[in-house]
Amino acid sequence: MKLSRRDFLKLSAASAALASAGCSAPREPIVPYAMQPEMTLPGVPRFYASAASFVGAAEGVLVESNTGRPTKVEGNAAHPGSLGATSVHGQASVLQLWDPERSQAPRRMRQPAAREQFESELNEALVRLEARRGAGLRVLTPTVVSPTLQSQLVELAARLPEARVHRWDPLNRDATHEGARLAFGRALEPIYRLEDSRAVLSLDCRFMEDEPGRLNYIRQYARSRSPKPQSMGRLYVLESAPSLAGAMADHCYAMPLAEIERWLLAFANAPAADRTMRAIADDLKKNRGLILAGEGLSPWAHALVYRLNHELGAPVALIDPIDPYPQPHAQSISDLAQAMHAGEVELLVIVEGNPGYDAPADLDFAAGLARVPLSVHLSLYDDETSARCTWHLPATHYLEHWSDARAFDGTAAIVQPLIAPLYGGVSPHEIVSLLLRRPQSGYESVRGRWKAIDWEAALRKGVVENTAFPPVKAALRTVALPTPKEPAAWSVRLVPDSSVLDGRFANNAWLQELPRPDTKITWGNAALISADSARQLEVESGDVLEINTHGATIHVPACVVPGHPEKSVTIALGYGRARAGRVGNGAGCDAYPLRLSDSLWSADATSIHKTGSRQALATTQNHARMEGRGHAKHIALADLIGQARAFEDETPEHSLYPAWPYDSYRWAMSINLNTCVGCNACTIACQAENNIPTVGKDEVIAGREMHWIRVDRYFEDRRTLFMPVPCMHCENAPCEYVCPVGAPVHDSEGLNLQVYNRCVGTRFCSQNCPYKVRRFNFLQYSKDDEPLKAQKNPEVTVRMRGVMEKCTYCLQRITRARIEADKENRRMRDGEVVTACQAACPAGAIVFGDLADEQSQVALAKRSPLKYDLLAELNTRPRTSYEGRVVNPNPELDNG
Amino acid sequence: MAELRGDIAAPLRRWSYASVSDKIADLVLTRPAHWPWLAGFAVTFAGSALFFGAIAYLFVKGVGIFGINIPVAWGFAIANFVWWIGIGHAGTFISAILLLLRQKWRTSINRFAEAMTLFAAGIAGLFPILHLGRPWFFYWLAPYPNVMELWPQWRSALVWDIFAISTYLIVSLLFWYAGLIPDLATLRDRATSRAKRVAYGLFALGWRGEARHWARHESLYLLLAGLATPLVVSVHSVVSLDFAICIVPGYHSTVFPPYFVAGALFSGFAMVLTLAIPMRHFFRLEDFITLRHLENSAKVLLACGWLVAYGYFIETFTAYYSGDPYEIAMVQDRLAGFYAPFYWFLLLCNVLAPQVFWWRRARRSVWLLFAMSIVVNLGMWTERAVIVIQSMHHDFMPSAWGNFIPTAWDWTLLLGSIAFFAFLFLLFLRFLPAISISEMRELVHEEKHA
16 A cells, blocks of 8 residues: 555544544543552451351351452351351352353343343232232242341241242251151251260261351361360261261261161160160260261151250250241242142242252253243352243352351351442342332341341451350150161262352362362262272273163263262262353263252162263372371370370481571471361362462363362271371472572571472472472463452462472461561561461361470470371471371270 | 404405595485485474474473373473483494594494484483473573572582583584594585585685694594593483482482493494494495494493393392382382383383394394394383383372373474484485595505505
8 A cells, every 4th residue: 555645644643633532531520549548558458257158057257358359268266157267168259259150141031131121020020919919929049048038038928928938959958957847846956066075976967068067067076086085085977978077987887878777776776786886875875975967867867866865965956947947948849840830930039049950850840940931040150040041130249249147056147248249240138129129239138137236346256246046945756767668779879069069169160170078089070989889880980880760860980989888879969060151061970860859868779880981080189098108197096195106206317418597487387187177178278378270170180280288088997087288398308409490499487488480390399399299380270361360369479381389388478477577576476377278277277387486386286296297207307297197996896 | 453353344445545435425425315315304304393393382382281290290301301312322432432442443333423422412402491391491500690690509410411411412512523524624625516615615624634634633533532431421320310319219229320321322322223224225335334333233232231131120129128118119110000011111122132132143134133223212212211200100199199191292292303313314414424534544544554
């Protein structure tokens, strides 16, 4: 193209005009940023108390906010459902907030639509329904832990008496509450005081992972394990599926659910007949025994356990359920499905939950949904249910909305938002207020419910004082006990997944990549099977099984787990999702087709056989035996008594290297294997704190997961041993002397640090690390995606590809404490630096501090008779040490 | 001075000053490229293109395209590096050590063996860079003045490696070039085109064949030989320290330096045979590279085979003798674990197979020698890979155990490097005298007047 001088000038003028138009200020007057808003100092995080609910009760949280961005969740020590700890779900919930695949707009018949249109359509329907006192209106919610929402729903029922509110929570408490109905005539919730009992018998109760009081119970369990002959508790577990409690048990017996029920009957009727039962019964009697019953057991078994606990005088309180819904969830959703199929439902409002995916298979919920003229689904994701509803509304995340929630013991907490809704979502309170035809913000609803309290104090503390439910006195009735049915040839045990729960966290990469405690599988589920049963079916881990039940067939890869019950497979729910998002779609296999409304937690298999195809399981630990190396040490309580040291110190006396001179702090960590229950909270807390990327299923299979602290799991001596392994911060660190560029350095306080921008990626350090705790960015794992990057901790470098990384003992937290101490011109005090893993640990198993301070908690732990160093014989002189596990088997029983 | 044996000397008596010069120089200057060379050139050119394409992809994506992981963070790149460095040994050994030992028979094979050394060591030098997570910072391993006063970390064997390899490369290059100068002058004088005259003339550095030139050349050549000799031992000893200074069983071993040097000679001589046999066949050099030469190489192979066998034995013995459970477990894994087939394969190739050379007939069978040279090279590569990979995959913590499975990119870079090596060698054959003209003339002269 030829351009004359005149044309050139014309073009320049035009583009200059365009450019200046682009830069013009808005019409409204704007004000420059002259004064910093109070308390939004970059680099100074602020913490807000809130509460999050995952398994039917709230866990108190303190959420870290960096210049307005929620970045990290910590536990709230004042909250009974947290006691300062967090669950893996609590940690991962912040990633869910920033998930780019959260639903961002209302949709009508899957097409984006305006919210105004929804409201007018809803109002039109409501006007029609109000004339019929609400007949034809149904509301479906999961367990309602919010007292405000409860009263809103009560108000709705009062306003529209013919309308019905249903419940469906895949992780419901039906059996527990029905058992109480049998035993006491009303639904009640047991609150266990594990630490007051010295002999606990758990009948398939997954109290460390699925019970509403899980974090509290883990803490209590940990306290009960103090290795003193007078006070140490003993845990008996009968389990139908691998569980944390089973792994921690002093005596664990694996059997299918039906067998556990038969065992319980025999135990209740004639414990003297069997040696094991006799020994357990005696122990329970003598030591203020407590029996826990799992949700998988039948209501009559629960009723029987209530009676046995009563007879034992067990430390268990009964309270009203925190969600006082009068019906079992399975019954409630069956009624709804029936009504939908009968065409009686005109307007269905589904307030959270995903029944289109997780409703019992026999109800054919999806087909019923198709018959509802106007269905509305409020949820975080545009999921399986949304796709089948007329309307989908994006819900607010708990970090975006006002609400309230009760802990497992009834204690209420206010849920306060940390950030305005990212996508203009609707909260459950708001949608119910629309149904009440009195539109109200969530804040107004919640504030209205809590008029009488000191609002600010409740927000500040994270709990509303004196709201725990008082124990209920209830009289026992006699329960007719059935003759238990003969167990099926093969049974399938369905359990909530430790990561994705019922499937709601399927699109959460942190949770997907978190190794499941019992199998170390990531990115999916498997049919867990015992070694003997696997031999019988001629399968190995990774062989795909075809499982047929009455009416359903699924294909799922097998995973051989030592100590699994025979003639039974365990499959976690929550996988095989079709509309979870890019992360969760297609991960694992969907076990919901096996789940029927009259048998939520197990199914009888008509046949199980090998298909011949294979599916790689993405496990992070491929070898489960310790090969006699004694890395995770344990000792029986009886052998410990009178010993100054439980385990021989194998550290060589001399070292060729001169000792490092230290004149200041000497940071160290101690990990107590006696209380660690292997829940993985440390791993995911570290991931959240340290901007650790996820790598995806294929990379995990390739052996490239990035977790800085992993939880090793060994099967040894018929026990499951857990062992968290972070960097050991060796005094004689093998990584330091091999690096050609000196990227790993030993600092003046004994930290073994990795200088990321010096690292060229020779990986020599990892080759020479005997603990294999170093992690390498083989590819560009850290992504710069919007809005996920908003979650990143601003105090921690995001690493690029080709760089080695590893645990730093949360150097940024040490630095933060140092700045505070320096301002006051003093030393850092013990307990001022809390590492992310330590903060999250529900068992309090991790202690961190300064060895130079002889009174520090960590110095104390290092003087414990249980202390030992990992691979001490290599003379690496690690700063991280362990306290070995103490088991307390009953001398009357030989199975230890 | 060691006299030439009859079977090397006899064919030489058929040759004169002029005919030797004609024969060797014509290979470069006048002989047209025949189809075997052209075919080889096409194949290796394609392979080299693939090699550099793969390197480009590697630089874009990162080392994650390989099969490495934690615990096996070193894979083919390191095995290839050690293997190529080993191959790079034989050239200097033949040239320098045999020169100092006055082994005259070396004359006809030293030139191309040195070229082989250069190419192999150069390719070996590429691999540590390809192995890096951030290869664009490879120069941080070298000591260079910078404003931050950051230096390499001197306790790391990788830093010693940099020095060992670069020294070896420089000395090998100088030695090779010094030997080439009289031949370059010959080529200059015989060149038919001006371009060739200028090119060879530039590199001939004004050589006129004066007695003074010869005297200086002789002393320089001897001096360089003296310098290169310790390097033959040092370079692979230092490379072996990359492993030996580690605390990991399978790496941590005092036998490594001599064992690696023996292995290097082993693979180096095997590669000499792999190159010499086709070369003497296609260029009709049977009079210069005689059966006797091949037989001598076979004897070296036999001897080196026993040296590495001793290394294998002592590694296993020491593990059990130490009583260290980790060492014992590593050896048991080597013998019966996931990678055991490779270990038994390398024993077959490196220990069992060379035993055929006890038979004179085997040593003098050209086809068997060629096949055996390939077998030994395969075996030596497998040995390097087993040491690098198998030692790591089952170390101290069973929880961290894992397997390395090579990807297509691992294989591409290995095969691509072989192609590139062959490509360079083919170019060398066409552009430089593959056998030293001046030294051959000297030999012919000596034989004539013996």
